[in-house]
Amino acid sequence: MSSLPVAVRAGAVSGQPQPVIDAGGGLHLRPFVEADADVLVRAYADPAIERWHRRTLTGDEALEWVRGRAWHRWQAETGAEWAVVDGGVVVGRVGLPVLHLGEGVAEVGYWVLPEGRGRGVAGRALAALTDWLFVLGLHRIELMHSVLNQPSCRVAAKNGFGLEGTRRSALLHPDGWHDMHLHARLAPD
Ligand SMILES: CC(C)(COP(=O)(O)OP(=O)(O)OC[C@H]1O[C@@H](n2cnc3c(N)ncnc32)[C@H](O)[C@@H]1OP(=O)(O)O)[C@@H](O)C(=O)NCCC(=O)NCCS
Numbered sequence: 001m002s003s004l005p006v007a008v009r010a011g012a013v014s015g016q017p018q019p020v021i022d023a024g025g026g027l028h029l030r031p032f033v034e035a036d037a038d039v040l041v042r043a044y045a046d047p048a049i050e051r052w053h054r055r056t057l058t059g060d061e062a063l064e065w066v067r068g069r070a071w072h073r074w075q076a077e078t079g080a081e082w083a084v085v086d087g088g089v090v091v092g093r094v095g096l097p098v099l100h101l102g103e104g105v106a107e108v109g110y111w112v113l114p115e116g117r118g119r120g121v122a123g124r125a126l127a128a129l130t131d132w133l134f135v136l137g138l139h140r141i142e143l144m145h146s147v148l149n150q151p152s153c154r155v156a157a158k159n160g161f162g163l164e165g166t167r168r169s170a171l172l173h174p175d176g177w178h179d180m181h182l183h184a185r186l187a188p189d
Helices: 034-045 047-053 059-076 121-136 150-158
Strands: 021-024 027-031 080-086 089-100 105-112 140-146 162-173 176-186
Touching (some): 021 121, 027 059, 027 121, 034 047, 034 059, 059 080, 059 089, 105 121, 121 140, 140 150, 140 162, 150 162, 150 176
Parallel strands (some): 105 140
Antiparallel strands (some): 021 027, 080 089, 089 105, 140 176, 162 176
């Protein structure tokens, strides 16, 4: 019996500490720590982040978010989260809600705190993370957003995530089902 091809071997992520990634211009990505709980609570209280990420966070949930979503998922190689830091201050988050090493596929997600918006933070963080994922050996990075979320569509398009289509009525938001744009970027040859 022949075995399936594997894009990236198991252990390639959990076998290394989660890296700090330089995004240029004083911006870097680093793992979340428990001291970030307050900024996470504030982030998910922002109406735009609450709307598009479909949740709020209490202080206890924020700690669980750091330990579970941001730490255990790295160990399990099922996803990851990075704080986006500008001059020592957390201004946003970029992460991998989905990671399939064997298939060479991940999905990215991001938000930027209101005071950090409008100066290219999401795009630079996304570009730096995508470069790192391609060096890791991933083949395809996907990005999805509600068709009503124009700024996110712009961030995706400006960073090489081509629009592949619309997933109809694909995600339930507080105001009902939203059509979702599917964007993706492929590893360079
Ligand atoms: C989407 C988000 C991450 C963008 O972060 P950012 O660092 O401020 O993004 P930028 O300033 O680099 O780019 C936003 C782009 O959208 C454009 N834009 C902003 N508001 C817009 C609108 N209402 N309609 C169309 N385009 C808009 C900006 O002009 C900019 O494009 P440009 O660089 O060509 O001028 C941020 O607004 C955010 O966190 N929003 C709430 C959470 C969210 O939407 N997360 C993504 C879920 S998929």
